[in-house]
Amino acid sequence: xxxxxxxxxxxxxxxDGRAVEIIDxxxxxxxxxxxxxxxxxxxxxxxxxxxxxxxPLIGAAAGYGLWLAMRADPSDAALAxxxxxxxxxxxxxxxxxxxxxxxxxxLRPLQPAAREGAARAAADRIADEDxxxxxxxxxxxxxxxxxxWERRRAAGRPGPVQVLTHCNAGWLATVxxxxxxxxxxxxxxxxxxxxxxxDETRPRxxxxxxxxxxxxxxxxxxxxxxxxxxxxxMQRGQVDLAIVGTDRTTARGDVANKIGTxxxxxxxxxxxxxxxxxxxxxxxxxxxxxxxxxxxxxxRSGDEIATITGMTAAGDTATVRLVPAxxxxxxxxxxxxxxxxxxxxxxxxxxxxxxxxxxxxxxxLQDDRAG
Amino acid sequence: xxxxxxxxxxxxxxxDGRAVEIIDxxxxxxxxxxxxxxxxxxxxxxxxxxxxxxxPLIGAAAGYGLWLAMRADPSDAALAxxxxxxxxxxxxxxxxxxxxxxxxxxLRPLQPAAREGAARAAADRIADEDxxxxxxxxxxxxxxxxxxWERRRAAGRPGPVQVLTHCNAGWLATVxxxxxxxxxxxxxxxxxxxxxxxDETRPRxxxxxxxxxxxxxxxxxxxxxxxxxxxxxMQRGQVDLAIVGTDRTTARGDVANKIGTxxxxxxxxxxxxxxxxxxxxxxxxxxxxxxxxxxxxxxRSGDEIATITGMTAAGDTATVRLVPAxxxxxxxxxxxxxxxxxxxxxxxxxxxxxxxxxxxxxxxLQDDRAG
Numbered sequence: 039x040x041x042x043x044x045x046x047x048x049x050x051x052x053x054d055g056r057a058v059e060i061i062d063x064x065x066x067x068x069x070x071x072x073x074x075x076x077x078x079x080x081x082x083x084x085x086x087x088x089x090x091x092x093x094p095l096i097g098a099a100a101g102y103g104l105w106l107a108m109r110a111d112p113s114d115a116a117l118a119x120x121x122x123x124x125x126x127x128x129x130x131x132x133x134x135x136x137x138x139x140x141x142x143x144x145l146r147p148l149q150p151a152a153r154e155g156a157a158r159a160a161a162d163r164i165a166d167e168d169x170x171x172x173x174x175x176x177x178x179x180x181x182x183x184x185x186x187w188e189r190r191r192a193a194g195r196p197g198p199v200q201v202l203t204h205c206n207a208g209w210l211a212t213v214x215x216x217x218x219x220x221x222x223x224x225x226x227x228x229x230x231x232x233x234x235x236x237d238e239t240r241p242r243x244x245x246x247x248x249x250x251x252x253x254x255x256x257x258x259x260x261x262x263x264x265x266x267x268x269x270x271x272m273q274r275g276q277v278d279l280a281i282v283g284t285d286r287t288t289a290r291g292d293v294a295n296k297i298g299t300x301x302x303x304x305x306x307x308x309x310x311x312x313x314x315x316x317x318x319x320x321x322x323x324x325x326x327x328x329x330x331x332x333x334x335x336x337x338r339s340g341d342e343i344a345t346i347t348g349m350t351a352a353g354d355t356a357t358v359r360l361v362p363a364x365x366x367x368x369x370x371x372x373x374x375x376x377x378x379x380x381x382x383x384x385x386x387x388x389x390x391x392x393x394x395x396x397x398x399x400x401x402x403l404q405d406d407r408a409g
Numbered sequence: 410x411x412x413x414x415x416x417x418x419x420x421x422x423x424x425d426g427r428a429v430e431i432i433d434x435x436x437x438x439x440x441x442x443x444x445x446x447x448x449x450x451x452x453x454x455x456x457x458x459x460x461x462x463x464x465p466l467i468g469a470a471a472g473y474g475l476w477l478a479m480r481a482d483p484s485d486a487a488l489a490x491x492x493x494x495x496x497x498x499x500x501x502x503x504x505x506x507x508x509x510x511x512x513x514x515x516l517r518p519l520q521p522a523a524r525e526g527a528a529r530a531a532a533d534r535i536a537d538e539d540x541x542x543x544x545x546x547x548x549x550x551x552x553x554x555x556x557x558w559e560r561r562r563a564a565g566r567p568g569p570v571q572v573l574t575h576c577n578a579g580w581l582a583t584v585x586x587x588x589x590x591x592x593x594x595x596x597x598x599x600x601x602x603x604x605x606x607x608d609e610t611r612p613r614x615x616x617x618x619x620x621x622x623x624x625x626x627x628x629x630x631x632x633x634x635x636x637x638x639x640x641x642x643m644q645r646g647q648v649d650l651a652i653v654g655t656d657r658t659t660a661r662g663d664v665a666n667k668i669g670t671x672x673x674x675x676x677x678x679x680x681x682x683x684x685x686x687x688x689x690x691x692x693x694x695x696x697x698x699x700x701x702x703x704x705x706x707x708x709r710s711g712d713e714i715a716t717i718t719g720m721t722a723a724g725d726t727a728t729v730r731l732v733p734a735x736x737x738x739x740x741x742x743x744x745x746x747x748x749x750x751x752x753x754x755x756x757x758x759x760x761x762x763x764x765x766x767x768x769x770x771x772x773x774l775q776d777d778r779a780g
Contacts, residue, residue, distance in 0.1 A: 349729055
């Protein structure tokens with residue numbers, strides 16, 4: 039989508055064909071920095087440091103990471119080592135494993151000399167498929183927003199369609215378009231007035247830093263709120279619908295997503311606000327059913343709570359401590375929203391109730407069981 | 410309670426009898442500063458700037474503010490002006506109006522010469538009554554924690570009683586003991602092992618800054634979490650009960666408290682975790698029934714979301730910006746938790762289901778209607 043009026047993806051092969059380039063998301067929203075990564079190790083580090091983040095983008099980055107590994111050393115050992123190092127960066131994201139397995143399966147039967155080119159093609163394909171999937175999610179979700187807009191007009195309710203989102207499942211979390219925000223961008227293109235309530239999303243503030251930035255760059259009206267405020271807005275009729283992304287969805291529709299998603303789903307349910315999850319099929323783990331017992335939850339550093347980084351009035355980056363010295367912190371990165379709280383799941387194949395997710399993808403399920 | 414091993418209240422008349430002294434809560438948790446306030450205007454400013462905060466403490470501070478006003482000028486006009494200025498600082502806190510009305514009612518019939526002494530006595534009485542109320546809340550709440558502790562032991566579940574709290578309703582929010590934390594301090598005194606999950610409580614981080622600090626100073630085990638995490642902990646059985654304070658409670662038990670309380674109450678309800686509200690009777694507004702439609706919600710400055718202040722590694726205080734320039738913010742300070750989500754209300758008279766709150770205070774209700 040647009041940055042400073044010019045279209046971008048979040049990741050692309052460098053023009054010289056010897057590196058991959060990314061938008062460094064750790065620098066946002068205060069600086070727009072493009073960073074060049076020349077090795078698989080640099081890609082793994084960028085994922086671990088959340089310079090690239092978001093389940094679909096991590097998958098694409100991992101694909102390019104294997105390409106860079108094969109450029110340096112196309113041996114079986116190097117392939118296995120790079121895949122293991124990339125996989126270890128973020129244990130919750132199912133896309134990461136999916137991308138690594140998919141590229142590795144292409145490369146392993148090949149002679150080493152053929153691997154660099156094949157890896158590059160496979161990584162490009164993952165990136166392009168992500169864009170295609172997200173465009174499709176946007177098209178399907180557009181119908182929901184169009185419906186709300188028409189009902190608002192019919193009821194004489196002034197103002198734009200009010201969407202609430204948590205964390206960043208926008209184009210910065212993907213290669214382009216985003217998952218949860220793809221319907222918002224599609225609606226904006228279709229001329230539907232829209233306003234997004236952006237949860238700041240502690241502790242890493244991906245909403246305040248990334249979602250607000252990308253919506254602002256693309257010209258979409260939005261307002262940043264603290265994570266505590268969404269329930270209040272829903273109680274007061276100020277939210278037409280909520281759309282969030284997912285890091286891992288189970289076959290029955292339980293959703294592991296950024297910590298706090300469950301609380302917003304509870305409020306939406308209590309206030310009869312539709313709660314949608316945008317789930318590209320690579321984020322669905324058909325091997326799992328009960329999200330609460332089966333999805334491992336990443337524990338992140340307590341420093342993410344105890345300190346925060348932002349920009350001083352002088353324009354410098356500074357990190358400040360928020361918690362008293364001597365107080366412990368605990369930082370689970372994700373929570374699980376049970377399927378019963380999810381109104382519908384928006385996939386690239388269409389919109390489905392959680393209970394019907396498996397039938398929508400019955401062919402994939404058969405592939406999965408066969409393979 | 411204890412600070413650096415020595416007992417403190419949050420507010421007290423200066424030894425020279427010419428000012429009031431407070432713990433400056435805007436400096437916490439990084440510095441312990443006692444500040445001297447010599448005028449009603451200084452008290453109003455301290456309330457507005459949240460150097461003193463918390464509904465019960467604001468009530469006591471307002472009482473001392475009227476005393477300082479009467480020291481300077483005991484006229485009717487000065488009394489009315491000081492009461493109006495103090496009332497304007499925080500529109501949601503019912504204690505503020507209650508304290509101002511109560512002291513004003515004492516002073517108005519008196520000759521100007523008698524007002525300073527009477528105001529000081531009335532303010533002292535408000536402070537002492539607050540301490541007595543909170544001790545009583547602690548005694549009643551202790552029974553709940555004792556019960557959990559006995560059930561944990563009977564079930565062979567190791568570890569301390571796990572309490573979750575939101576914002577700061579500890580002794581820093583009152584004159585002493587606290588409301589939501591009074592049972593925690595009482596249990597600690599009674600030798601019951603206890604651990605408190607402390608919501609950081611964006612946007613002003615009263616949990617991370619104040620609750621964590623006061624629990625740490627008093628030697629009570631605690632862990633700071635982001636506001637997003639409480640639902641996840643409850644889903645996983647890591648919370649035995651939640652206790653929060655209240656800024657205003659209606660006669661039927663709807664609770665206006667710090668923004669985000671409603672979300673925790675929803676999670677507690679969904680996970681069958683008891684959700685208690687510690688409500689000293691001055692925070693109950695018997696004239697209101699439906700909290701959602703009848704309680705005005707304070708809108709605070711969007712800067713509280715866009716920027717945050719903490720301590721740099723060098724030990725300086727710094728304010729950093731978190732939200733992109735050009736992004737709007739919206740900052741409702743409170744939300745309303747409907748009575749149906751409240752397991753019980755802990756008052757100085759005992760513990761009651763919300764539906765029975767009015768019968769527990771039927772004499773006050775009659776006074777209220779008569780007066």
